Amino acid sequence: LKGSVQRKWDINKLLYLDNVEPEEVVKRWRAQIVEESDDESDIEEEEDDGDFFKKRDVKDTSKDLDQFAPEYPSIEELKNKFNPADDNSDEEYESGFQKLKSRFLAAPKLNDTE
Amino acid sequence: MSSSKTSMVTFEGHRNLRLRLVLATLAGIPIKISKIRSNDMNPGLKDYEISFLRLLEAVTNDSRIEISYTGTSVIFRPGIIIGGQLTHNCPVSKPVGYFIEPMLYLAPFSKKKFSIVFKGLTASDKTRDAGVESIKWGLLPIMEKFGVREVSLHILKRGSPPLGGGEVHLLCNSLIPQPITMHALENPKISAIRGVAYCTRVSPSMVNRIIDSARNVLRPTGVEVNITADVWRGENSGKSPGFGVTLVAELKKGWRILAEGVGSPGSLPEDLGERVAYELLEELSKSVAVGRNQLQLCLAFMTIGKEDIGRLKVHKDQIDDNFIHILRDIKQVFGTEAFLKDGANEPIPGEEDFMTVSLKGIGFTSASKKIA
Structure with missing residues (x-):
């Protein structure tokens, strides 16, 4: 159904399907909305002469696909996730540490001023 | 498995190249990898991949490598893992961790003990490959869980980018027929955070600045x-100035989760310490007993274990495209499939964020034990 990939899939059914790319498996399993492309339209868009010589449908292969460390969000995003907000309310701090703090054996109280 | 031993496994692209080659070596089946960067401006294998193939050839007996004229396809017919004493000069395009990491998959199943000295960069700011401390504190404890206890990694010299000049000695005294079955189903508590901040050929105050910001x-x-x-000085500090930090969260029952970073030219040590500390928190928030960078080794050892089902609890955020690529590669080489059980279906509260990976071991036996 167009634009309605809201159905949540069983990952075990998708895991080894050769015709579904791993990136797509993760999207479907997480029930993320997949935007349908407008490939069905018959009208060809006008193209610049410069675009004629450009390679199409070429995947970026320069990326290192054999790396050890995962990719992390930017430092700003991480700071927002794990730091208290400036307005003296520690809601964001709470959300970032909410699940994590229970894992530390000596979790501190959030309102500790020390 | 008897029929698959004669056939060739084929892959396309340069993704997980080392893992695919190592799995094929363990399985003893020939492998063909084609379309390696075939659409790239610089097609084919990179210098570090060629160097890795040479290393693989050196630690095995009677392996044959065929590389096409353009370098975009390679056929590897693995021999028996023999190990032994050797020195490998790594190109400066990759740190020594890139070469040491796959050796950990082979070393315990070798005929002779592995004793390899790797020369080159001990860390790199350009790539996201394993640093020496990451392997020592992150991967060796995982191997211990599978019964591989006597593996050590010694830094003889540190070598920062761009020129390197470092030396690292990998020693594996533990030769086992197969890994033991692992069940990691608990969510271990974090008891301490440890780490090391290092520098070569720069002021020792740099490491103190890293430590303060991380703390x-x-x-x-x-x-x-x-x-x-x-702090490394003199001859043992390599050819270039540099600094870096590795942070490790110690979990109960010997599990470790880590993050690491290397300073780039012009960057501040405070920024590095802060960034790596936040990355460790991020990794902890997305992990159970094993971090994302340890999953590959864990899944590979579970696969080549005894003919029993091993189980590993993972966070749902750990299930990404890379995780699926690893499982598909394992299936293609060994024919075994993983099953994921959703924690949301469990009656226990708080399990919604987790899944359990069940993987049946293939009953692998090391080549040296087969001959004996």
Whole structure:
């Protein structure tokens, strides 16, 4: 159904399907909305002469696909996730540490001023 | 498995090249990898991949490598893993961790003990490959869980980018027929955070600045934070100035989760310490007993274990495209499939964020034991 990939899939059914790319498996399993492309339209868009010589449908292969460390969000995003907000309310701090703090054996109280 | 031993496994692209080659070596089946960067401006294998193939050839007996004229396809017919004493000069495009990491998959199943000296960069700011401390504190404890206990990694010289000049000695005294079956189903508590901040050919104050900034970020965790300063001077400090940090969260029952970073030219040590500390928190928030960078080794050892089902609890955020690529590669080489059980279906509260990976071992036996 167009634009309605809201159905949540069983990952075990998708895991080894050769015709579904791993990136797509993760999207479907997480029930993320997949935007349908407008490939069905018959009208060809006008193209610049410069675009004629450009390679199409070429995947970026320069990326290192054999790396050890995962990719992390930017430092700003991480700071927002794990730091208290400036307005003296520690809601964001709470959300970032909410699940994590229970894992530390000596979790501190959030309102500790020390 | 008897029929698959004669056939060739084929892959396309340069993804997980080392893993695919190592799995094929363990399985003893020939492998063909084609379309390696075939659409790239610089097609074919890179210098470090060629170097890795040469290393693989050196630690095995009677392996044959065929590389096409353009370098975009390679056929590898693995021989028996023999190990032994050797020195490998790594190109400066990759740190030594790139070469050491796959050797950990082979070393315990070798005919002779592995004793390899790797020369080159001990860390790199350009790539996201494993640093020496990451392997020592992150991967060796995982191997211990599978019954591989006597593996050590010694830094003889540190070598920072761009020129390197480092030396690292990998020693594996533990030769086992197969890994033991592992069941990691609990969510272990974090008892302490440790780490090492190092520098070569720069002022020792750099490491103190890294340590201070990392400690500031990690202080609210409330656990003991102990980061060691490791300053290298003179001949043993390689050819270039540099600094870096590795932070490790110690979990109960011997599990470790880590993050690491290397300073780039012109970057501040404070920024590095802060960034790596936040990355460790991020990794902890997305992990159970094993971090994302340890999953590959864990899944590979579960696969080549005894003919029993091993189980590993993972966070749902750990299930990404890379995780699926690893499982598909394992299936293609060994024919075994993983099953994921959703924690949301469990009656226990708080399990919604987790899944359990069940993987049946293939009953692998090391080549040396087969001959004996």
